[in-house]
Amino acid sequence: MRKNPSCFGRWKNCEPTIVSEIIETWFDQPLVFTIAARHVRGRLVRLGPVLNTIIAAHNYPPVAEKLLAEALVLTVLLGSTLKDESGQLTLQAQTGGGPIELLVCDYRGGELRGYLKFDAERLAEVGSDPTLFALFGEGFLAITFDQATSGERYQGIVPLEGTSIGTAAEHYFEQSEQIPSLLKLAARHDAEAGCVAGGLLLQHLPEGEVDRDRLHLRHDYPQWDHARTIAATLKDEELTDPATSLETLAWRLFHEEEVRVAPGVTLSRGCRCSNDYFAGVLAQFPEAERQDMADDAGNVVVDCAFCSRIFPIPLEEIATHS
Structure with a gap:
């Protein structure tokens, strides 16, 4: 990690090369950022070696591999929000009659693991770009936060509806967390890097606990709408481009803002079997x-x-x- 004493950790109207000199985050480490002026926080992550280690243990067909890769990215984006470093985030999707019988991933202190169980014959019939309903039927997505220090557990369950597992997770934030959120997930094969998957989580910072309206009761937050509209322009090819650092992606989106950035916990394959x-x-x-x-x-x-x-x-x- 290289630091520039004058602007390490934040920039506004900087050149992309300056941002690259501040930090370089490429694979298997989230980039945490905040835009204080717009009450926005976010995370970017791109999985590479860790992802390939996880999927190498199984002979997944392309459709299943892409689904698991995106689910692992989502698990990192959510798990890295835990303040309790020994806490665990578990993401589980179960079928309502589709060829995907079980999808489970978890994150604990940077350790990541995931598994997909499916009916190979039925999965082969859904095509290369199936809907969530084609994969799961009337399934559900359960997101569980376990706080190890306090012993508290919180779980939200939402239907597997929408175009992707990211869309279903946005419904979770809307219904369970009541925090306006944007999720973008992407996965593809790269000739040199193997399977590459990336994601962005953008959220409006919680506010209004004292002497203000609660955020989810308001419908007019232009600061959030502006940030969300910009973030929505991020392309799948950018998220999965091994030649583009996460800092560069953040700069491309928000170079007109003052953005504070910091590297998250480095990821590793976390199967705890012995x-x-x-x-x-x-x-x-x-x-x-x-x-x-x-x-x-x-x-x-x-x-x-x-x-x-x-x-x-x-x-x-x-x-x-x-």
Whole structure:
């Protein structure tokens, strides 16, 4: 990271090259920004190596890969808003009769993982650009925030409606959070970088808790409308362009504003599976049930859906955790 003492972390009417000298954020790290004058906060992220590590564990067809990639981007955009670094954001989409049976992703302290279960034959019939209804039927999207420090949990559930999973998440913000929001998600294959996915989350800053109207009760916030209109011009090709830094994208959109920027937590693949972890979980079952689970070799075999690995856990190892 390179710093310019005179303008590190913010710019107004700067040249793009100056912005590039301030910070360079390319892959697997969110860029957090605020536009104080317009009461706007936002996040940009582009996934590359971490995304390819996650999807490499499975043989996903293109439609499923794109859906999971966009869902992982959405998970990062939402999870990185957690103030509790040990907290977890879980995104889960379940089918209402479509070929996608389950989609689950989670984010915890920069660790990211995701998994997609589907009916291959039925998925092949929906074409290359299916609607959410074609993928999920009358499914739903559940977004769960777990605050580890306080033990609080909050969950919002909305129908899987609209043109993309990003559209469904916007409905979540409208109905559950009551915060005006814009979401843009995109994913594609790059000849050199593999699967690349990017996203933008833009929100009106909450205000009006004391002596003001609550934000969601008002319908005339031109500052937000202006910022949203500009952000909506961001193209999918820009979000997924490996040659364009996230700072440059933010500058292109808001170079007439004073924008404060800061790098978020660096992302990593976060599958938490291990023999020791699974042994601890299995130890919570009664011994008789553990005996019934075991195979002829005396192992309880666990299949981790996230990383597509098999873990044979010996009964005696499980017993040490009891």
